Amino acid sequence: MTANDLMTSHGVxxxxxxPDGRKxxxxxxxxxxxxxxxxxQAEVVAVPVDRVADEFFTLRSGVAGDVVQKFANYRIRLVIVGDITARVAGSDALRDFVREANRGGQVWFVxxxxELERRLTPA
Structure with a gap:
């Protein structure tokens, strides 16, 4: 895989x-x-969890809010791809944030x- 690849899944x-690049x-x-x-002309950006800064997962830092707000402003969906089980287990706030995000359409954790392709499948 190159630095970034474009794919189309279910018309999206x-x-x-x-995996390499700025966090x-x-x-x-x-x-x-x-x-x-x-x-x-991508509608969704899928970022491997290894390319997400640790501060993003510490909600009180404000980094997650800043990032999510930028993506929402430009109407581009953000997907964090990878296992965050250990991070969620260590933070009730993060667990709640991930659960609520996955119920919506702007930010997903897969x-x-x-799983990303399954989430993009039309209902």
Whole structure:
């Protein structure tokens, strides 16, 4: 996989971020990914959990809120791909955030690409 790949799943263009690159750690890096998505007309940006800064998962830092707000402003969906079981187990607030995010359509936390594709399947 290159740094970023574009795939289409169920008619939805998804920018798949590669494992290498800047960590998603605030508004600036969010805007960089949003710009990449807009450049290839992607509706969804899928970021591997290894490319998400630790501060994102510490909700009181405000990083997650900043990132999510940027993606919402530009109407591009954000998907964090990977296992966050240990992080969720250590934080009730994060567990609640992930649960609520996964109920909506703006931000999802999925374990792998297969789950992402399943979530993109029309109802």
């Amino acid at each position: 263009a998804v920018l798949l971020c590669g 998603l750690g605030g508004g600036e890096t969010a805007l960089d990914l949003i710009g990449d998505a807009m450049g290839c 374990t792998d690409r297969t």
